[in-house]
Amino acid sequence: MWHLVWDVVVVGAGPSGSAAARACAEKGLATLCIEEHGTIGYPVQCAGLLSTSAFAECDVSRQSVQNEVSGARMVSDLGGELLFDARTTKAYVVDRCRLDLEMARKAADAGAEFLMKTSVFGVRGSCILTRGVRGREEIPFRLLIAADGPRSSVARMLGLRRPEVYLAGVQAEVPCAVDPRYVELHPNASPDFFGWVIPVSGARARVGLCAREGAKDCFDRFIARYGGNSLHLASGVIPLGVMPQTYGRRALFVGDAAGFAKPTSGGGIYTGVRSAKHAADVAAACCARKTFDDESLKDYERRWMDDFGKELDIGMKALRMRRKMTPEDIDRFCRALNNPDVIETIVRHGDMDRPGALIRRLALKPALIRAMGILFASGVRQILTGQENHHAW
Structure with missing residues (x-):
């Protein structure tokens, strides 16, 4: 069903966007999710390691799970090493494409509509301007949820300040012998962050790192330790620090669009999905009251700050x-x-x-x-x- 005015338009169909679309639709809101790519889950821009809590927040089946890890090994280039094993599953290694697709399907099953191969190029009042498979359109909305990633175009269009620091991430999936129980952390692989080896199985791993500058050079040196055969190369961007204001002008910002990536690990699914659920609660309240001014949206910021704001600050x-x-x-x-x-x-x-x-x-x-x-x-x-x-x- 196509609505004359959507209660909520979600921009971006990653985990945060699909979670927001699903939660809004489950609350009875007329919800549209716009995705610029033709296939949900591509391109992959994530290491694919989710804590058990993050995976539970996604509320999906185990079909995307490729491996379970119970501990980690931290390795210094100067010989120091630490190994700990909780002897119970602490994180899942997932196929992000499958995870993203299942989350989108759950949102669609809840009643959210999806518009693929469509990008947003402007916001005019309470209309979003798009171009894509249906040509150019003006889509009216009551509330906008921006889940469009670390370089959020919606934030730019609305003139809202973005996080000032970004890390570049590079990762390759390589054939190598690893212990499938443990993630390896290599803090000396990057001057700004760390390198990682995430076991997909006992014979395959995702090897990558993040850095503010020179990420490709750091990655080339790091990946050389694991041979030259790469099965898949991925890159992405991690925003560091939350944007100064995560709401405004009929819009709420969730996930990486708001800068909710965890500074200690770079992961953003846990905070992204939780922020999406908070956004849906506020959207439902605003639609019920028919008030969409900044004062009405301010409750969103209070909710996520009470939930995980202190952890982001500590990180x-x-x-x-x-x-x-x-x-x-x-x-x-x-x-x-x-x-x-x-x-x-x-x-x-x-x-x-x-x-x-x-x-x-x-x-x-x-x-x-x-x-x-x-x-x-x-x-x-x-x-x-x-x-x-x-x-x-």
Whole structure:
């Protein structure tokens, strides 16, 4: 059914967009989801590692799951190494194309309409301007949900400020022998972030990294360790830091469009899907009241901040502190973490989506204080209490 005026138009059919479309449709809102590509899930711009919590938020079957991991190995280039194993599934390695497609189908089953091969090139009042398979159109809406990725065109069209820092990510799927139980983290592979080896099986892995500058050169050096055969190469962008205001002018911003990627891991599905559900709640309330001014939309920002805002803030401050660490600091950190008491703490309290509790406990560990110095513990405490001095990257 094509509506004269849509209650909600969602821009982007990634996990955040499809989750928003599904939640809005389930609330009885006339919902349209616009996707610029012809196939949902392509191109792939994600490492495809989801925490169990993130996967549960997606509310899909297991058909996209390729592997389950129970732990991680952190490796310093200077010899330090840490291995921890929770002996229970902590994350899923998924086929993102299958995951995205199933989420879109669930949204369609709930009643959302999809318009593919269509891009947005303007917003005029309460109409969105599109061009694509149906030619040029003006599509009227009551509320817009922008799920159009890290370089959100909707934010640009509405004149809203974007995150100022972006990381470039490069990843290849390669044939190599790996332990399928563990993700490998290589903090020295990138000066800004880290490299990773994600096991798809015992004979295949996704090898990649993120960096602010020189990502391709860093990746070429890193991937050389795993041979020259690449089965699939993917690239993408991760926004660092939330946009100053995630609502405005009849629009709500979710997922990467809002800058909700986690600074500690780069993952954005958990926060993206949760923000989509908060956006749907606010959209339903606004449509019921027939009020779409900024004051009515402001509740969205309160909701996501109460949910995961503090975790994003902690993560951003932790990432700034990581950038100050030299390779020698990182090696010393790996060795200090390789302590039975510390490992037990990581296994018991580690959470890919909400790292604050673990950081708080690690800051009090004598083994880390001795290895890294009192300034390390002091810096972590400042992060948790919000006393860190902010500075540009």
